Amino acid sequence: MTEILTPSNLDEAEDAIRQSATGGHSLQPCGNRTRIHRHDPDAAPSRWLSLSSLDSILDIQPGDHTCTVQPGVSAAKLDDAMAPHGLELGILSPGGEDGTLGGLFLAPDLSLLRRRHGPPRDQVLGGKWILSDGTRVSTGSKVVKSVAGYDVTRLFLGSRGRLATCVELTLRLRQRPRELRAFRLGDPSTPAGLALGKARVSVFVRDSASTNDPIQGWALFEGAPPPGFEGQEVDLDEARRGLGSALGAFSSSSVRMHLPPGSDLPEHCPWTAWDPLGGQLALATFPDSPPSGCHILPVRESSPWLAPLAEACAPGAPPFGGEAP
Amino acid sequence: MTRAVSRLRQAVGKTFVLDDPASLLAYESDALTLFRSKPSAVVLPRSGEEVAACVRILHEEGIPFAARGAGTGLSGGALVPEGGVVLALARMDRVVEILPQARMATVEPGVVNAALSREAKKYGLRYAPDPASQVVSTIGGNLAENAGGPQCFLHGTTTNHIQWVEVVLADGSVETWGTASGEDDLDLRGFLVGSEGTVGIAVRIGVRLIPIPEAVETLLAAYPDMQTACDTVTAIVAAGMTPVALEVMDHRAVEAVENSNFRAGLPRDAGAVLLVEVEGDRERVSSEASTVESILAERQPLEVRRAVDENERLLLWKARKGAGGALGRFGPDTYVMDGVVPPSKLAKVMAFVEEVQEEVGLPVANLFHAGDGNIHPHFSYDARNPDQVRAVEEAGARILRYCLDLGGSLTGEHGIGLEKEHLLKEQFDPASLALMERLRKVFNPSDLLNPGKGLPLRKGCGEAFHRHGGVSGGA
Ligand SMILES: Cc1cc2nc3c(=O)[nH]c(=O)nc-3n(C[C@H](O)[C@H](O)[C@H](O)COP(=O)(O)OP(=O)(O)OC[C@H]3O[C@@H](n4cnc5c(N)ncnc54)[C@H](O)[C@@H]3O)c2cc1C
Numbered sequence: 001m002t003e004i005l006t007p008s009n010l011d012e013a014e015d016a017i018r019q020s021a022t023g024g025h026s027l028q029p030c031g032n033r034t035r036i037h038r039h040d041p042d043a044a045p046s047r048w049l050s051l052s053s054l055d056s057i058l059d060i061q062p063g064d065h066t067c068t069v070q071p072g073v074s075a076a077k078l079d080d081a082m083a084p085h086g087l088e089l090g091i092l093s094p095g096g097e098d099g100t101l102g103g104l105f106l107a108p109d110l111s112l113l114r115r116r117h118g119p120p121r122d123q124v125l126g127g128k129w130i131l132s133d134g135t136r137v138s139t140g141s142k143v144v145k146s147v148a149g150y151d152v153t154r155l156f157l158g159s160r161g162r163l164a165t166c167v168e169l170t171l172r173l174r175q176r177p178r179e180l181r182a183f184r185l186g187d188p189s190t191p192a193g194l195a196l197g198k199a200r201v202s203v204f205v206r207d208s209a210s211t212n213d214p215i216q217g218w219a220l221f222e223g224a225p226p227p228g229f230e231g232q233e234v235d236l237d238e239a240r241r242g243l244g245s246a247l248g249a250f251s252s253s254s255v256r257m258h259l260p261p262g263s264d265l266p267e268h269c270p271w272t273a274w275d276p277l278g279g280q281l282a283l284a285t286f287p288d289s290p291p292s293g294c295h296i297l298p299v300r301e302s303s304p305w306l307a308p309l310a311e312a313c314a315p316g317a318p319p320f321g322g323e324a325p
Numbered sequence: 326m327t328r329a330v331s332r333l334r335q336a337v338g339k340t341f342v343l344d345d346p347a348s349l350l351a352y353e354s355d356a357l358t359l360f361r362s363k364p365s366a367v368v369l370p371r372s373g374e375e376v377a378a379c380v381r382i383l384h385e386e387g388i389p390f391a392a393r394g395a396g397t398g399l400s401g402g403a404l405v406p407e408g409g410v411v412l413a414l415a416r417m418d419r420v421v422e423i424l425p426q427a428r429m430a431t432v433e434p435g436v437v438n439a440a441l442s443r444e445a446k447k448y449g450l451r452y453a454p455d456p457a458s459q460v461v462s463t464i465g466g467n468l469a470e471n472a473g474g475p476q477c478f479l480h481g482t483t484t485n486h487i488q489w490v491e492v493v494l495a496d497g498s499v500e501t502w503g504t505a506s507g508e509d510d511l512d513l514r515g516f517l518v519g520s521e522g523t524v525g526i527a528v529r530i531g532v533r534l535i536p537i538p539e540a541v542e543t544l545l546a547a548y549p550d551m552q553t554a555c556d557t558v559t560a561i562v563a564a565g566m567t568p569v570a571l572e573v574m575d576h577r578a579v580e581a582v583e584n585s586n587f588r589a590g591l592p593r594d595a596g597a598v599l600l601v602e603v604e605g606d607r608e609r610v611s612s613e614a615s616t617v618e619s620i621l622a623e624r625q626p627l628e629v630r631r632a633v634d635e636n637e638r639l640l641l642w643k644a645r646k647g648a649g650g651a652l653g654r655f656g657p658d659t660y661v662m663d664g665v666v667p668p669s670k671l672a673k674v675m676a677f678v679e680e681v682q683e684e685v686g687l688p689v690a691n692l693f694h695a696g697d698g699n700i701h702p703h704f705s706y707d708a709r710n711p712d713q714v715r716a717v718e719e720a721g722a723r724i725l726r727y728c729l730d731l732g733g734s735l736t737g738e739h740g741i742g743l744e745k746e747h748l749l750k751e752q753f754d755p756a757s758l759a760l761m762e763r764l765r766k767v768f769n770p771s772d773l774l775n776p777g778k779g780l781p782l783r784k785g786c787g788e789a790f791h792r793h794g795g796v797s798g799g800a
Contacts, residue, residue: 064668064669066667108508108510108512118481121512141665142667142732143665143698143737144698145473145665145698146737147734147738148749149749149753149757150761150764151515151518151519154515154516155511155513155515155764157515158515160510176565223609260429260505263426297508302510302511303513305513308767309764309767313763313764315763
């Protein structure tokens with residue numbers, strides 16, 4: 001059974017990292033480990049470093065649409081804190097309830113609000129980190145626009161914890177929609193036309209990847225849908241359950257495929273959930289040959305740059321996420 | 326050097342390597358004229374392969390080099406130390422393809438920003454980042470600086486619009502970073518964007534295009550003073566409005582514009598003018614424009630009006646984007662600052678700019694991306710007068726330090742370059758800066774690719790670039 005260290009403050013986190021470095025242990029930072037099996041199926045560190053107890057919302061600046069949080073905060077907890085200000089984090093991703101924001105941002109993941117607000121990483125303005133030798137650093141800024149220094153934040157965000165342990169994130173917030181209306185959609189082969197493009201979010205799901213399974217779809221609009229939209233208005237809760245099942249499908253599938261926006265669904269594709277606006281599909285298996293223009297995540301081979309970057313982050317120290325000795 | 330030049334000539338053709346003093350003069354500075362440094366040669370490659378071949382030669386010969394787009398950079402980014410070589414990418418100006426369905430385009434780095442939007446318009450699309458320099462500056466230069474513009478308030482800066490990049494690394498090897506979806510496991514693409522030309526040279530760029538909106542409304546509000554305009558901006562942001570642009574021009578900027586070819590009938594008696602643009606589908610635009618209009622009216626404006634038609638709208642934006650150039654009438658040189666504060670602190674920082682201006686005694690005009698809290702005080706001065714040079718540099722440093730005190734940043738879009746490197750250690754602690762330096766070394770180990778930019782210079786590097794006006798050292 002691999003040991004899990006759960007520091008309750010920054011000093012403890014730093015101590016744990018320093019001790020592991022001097023003892024030659026490899027640590028792998030994590031949150032509640034709700035998604036790591038998907039993003040990093042081969043992870044086998046000698047110890048996990050869970051940041052789940054660093055779970056304070058440190059600062060909210062509603063007038064500036066920013067907030068600063070510790071990585072153990074869940075998306076649901078942040079959402080509760082944002083709602084009274086009429087704000088939200090511009091993402092809708094799997095694991096909102098149990099997963100931590102650190103986990104969500106450190107591995108590239110999907111957001112059903114991707115077309116509107118970009119991928120999850122676009123919501124992060126900066127952060128504080130501990131490198132694998134115990135050095136504390138900061139990246140980015142607390143304002144929505146900054147080009148001072150390198151964009152190390154983005155480099156760290158996609159690294160699945162291999163380059164740095166996240167101990168603080170400053171996030172950009174978005175306006176919460178004032179009025180939402182929900183619709184059930186027909187078969188995706190007769191899409192609700194261009195009008196669907198105006199939706200805030202839309203998903204199709206089916207129970208299994210079998211192409212015979214019935215497909216269900218929902219869309220949410222901020223206000224009335226545009227003329228020409230065909231769909232049956234339903235209770236918001238019903239659509240929310242639909243979104244939840246799509247997020248569940250994305251969460252349980254190990255492969256995600258990106259289609260260029262606007263493309264048709266590839267034929268014979270074993271999908272379980274489809275976000276037509278963001279061009280994202282949850283797949284049951286790795287396709288033998290992805291259709292041209294499509295892109296599969298997670299990539300099977302990690303970047304050859306990862307090792308030299310990890311060495312540059314903490315020269316001489318064992319990198320995060322290395323093999324158990 | 327002679328050997329290197331002849332090898333470069335073999336790589337790109339004789340006529341595309343310049344080394345005569347008259348031609349080199351044009352490359353001794355960018356739009357930040359405080360710094361000058363004449364390269365020993367300028368190469369004009371036509372393709373990614375030629376760039377890679379040149380970089381391999383320069384790498385082997387141990388000669389420092391930097392890419393250059395249009396040279397409109399405002400932080401000295403495209404300068405090389407004396408003896409260095411500039412790779413000017415203006416000839417790589419092809420829009421390779423536009424995929425309207427996927428809303429993507431592939432471009433060469435020398436494509437001018439506005440030219441890309443012109444091409445995309447044929448398909449009902451546009452490229453969102455719109456720096457005021459867009460009729461001249463290139464996508465490659467925009468990528469390297471992570472350029473912003475008025476519309477970035479809603480649509481985000483360059484980094485949000487670059488999906489993938491084919492990049493020539495410091496040793497001449499070529500890689501592709503990013504993917505058609507813009508996502509990747511390790512976001513090297515994101516690290517390259519805004520790296521001020523020090524991580525690699527972009528030779529082919531996949532960009533995201535967005536639809537031209539169904540409807541647009543542009544509103545203008547004039548206020549007696551800057552404070553009221555800033556308070557109004559804060560109120561619009563806090564009310565959760567999502568205009569595409571929220572721009573402010575002060576009295577001096579308005580005066581300059583109205584006395585220039587960019588005149589647009591801006592109210593000359595205003596202390597500050599606020600331009601707000603709302604876009605989207607008709608219904609949304611009409612309701613949002615009405616809400617914005619009522620917020621604009623809350624603080625006793627001198628005037629609130631909507632552009633009556635597309636012509637008036639374009640005229641207003643021409644005025645806003647031409648204002649920087651029009652400021653030339655206040656002095657032979659302009660020093661453009663670029664700091665960021667949280668939008669709720671705009672009124673505070675502008676009051677401070679006013680205070681500094683009074684102490685310095687040089688005219689300052691303000692035109693800026695207010696929604697993002699990205700200020701641009703423009704100081705007019707005479708670069709031949711060392712006292713004035715020192716005064717504007719000191720004023721700049723004070724204003725930027727104040728931005729940091731308010732929780733902001735030293736630069737929102739112009740980059741650190743040569744100009745602000747000495748201040749960077751006030752935004753980042755030594756460990757964070759040392760990390761950036763080590764990360765740079767991963768991609769640029771011998772520091773031949775655009776040396777001395779974007780990070781505090783190591784001892785000795787500072788002398789490589791001459792300050793115009795004879796002032797040395799930071800403020
Ligand atoms: C009047 C005026 C208004 C401006 N308004 C704005 C504004 O609103 N917003 C804004 O963000 N900026 C603005 N700028 C600054 C400037 O236009 C931008 O920084 C622009 O992105 C620079 O593009 P360029 O092609 O001129 O690049 P250059 O000045 O030629 O180069 C800038 C940097 O990019 C690097 N570079 C160039 N091409 C490449 C490449 N292919 N690969 C890697 N590195 C490369 C260079 O080495 C250099 O470090 C303004 C400038 C002026 C003069």
